[in-house]
Amino acid sequence: MVSVFLPDGSARLVPRAGSFDTSEGDASEREVIEWVYKRSQVAGLGTGTLPGARALYLPLVASRGPIGVLGVRPATPHPFAAPEQLHLLETFAAQTALAIERAKLAEEAQQAEFRIESERGCATRS
Numbered sequence: 873m874v875s876v877f878l879p880d881g882s883a884r885l886v887p888r889a890g891s892f893d894t895s896e897g898d899a900s901e902r903e904v905i906e907w908v909y910k911r912s913q914v915a916g917l918g919t920g921t922l923p924g925a926r927a928l929y930l931p932l933v934a935s936r937g938p939i940g941v942l943g944v945r946p947a948t949p950h951p952f953a954a955p956e957q958l959h960l961l962e963t964f965a966a967q968t969a970l971a972i973e974r975a976k977l978a979e980e981a982q983q984a985e986f987r988i989e990s991e992r993g994c995a996t997r998s
Contacts, residue, residue: 873947876932876968877905878940885909885941892927892945904929908941914962917945918952928952930965934973942968 875890885905887894894901904922908915908929916925927945931938942965952958 873927873945875943875945876940876972877909877943878932878972888940890943892943894943901925901927905941905943909938912938914958916943918950918958928958928961930961932965932969932972934969936973939969939972939976 873891875887875892877885878888880886885902894905904916904925904927907922908931912931912933913921914928914930915921916927916929917923918928927943930942930944932940932942942961944961946952952961
């Protein structure tokens, strides 16, 4: 199972996509997610950092810095034994971060264009 955690309006990381979340009674998992987000480092299942987590958490880092966390909860024990598997997940996380950043930049550009058009409309009515 995979989930993407992104900050909400209050900068709290919430699940935005995926098949699992940690909202109810799972404080230790939430702490791992926050740790990964703040430090931009991999942690959780199969790592030497916070290995008691039920999932592997990878930071989503784009050109502006951290933008979220990717959580991977495997169906089998010891799923990340091969370094190539972790490297592939890190590559996927980097590509996911860039895609999210591009979407956010497109939204910001659209909002800026809307504000400019609104200001032009106000100026022509004056």
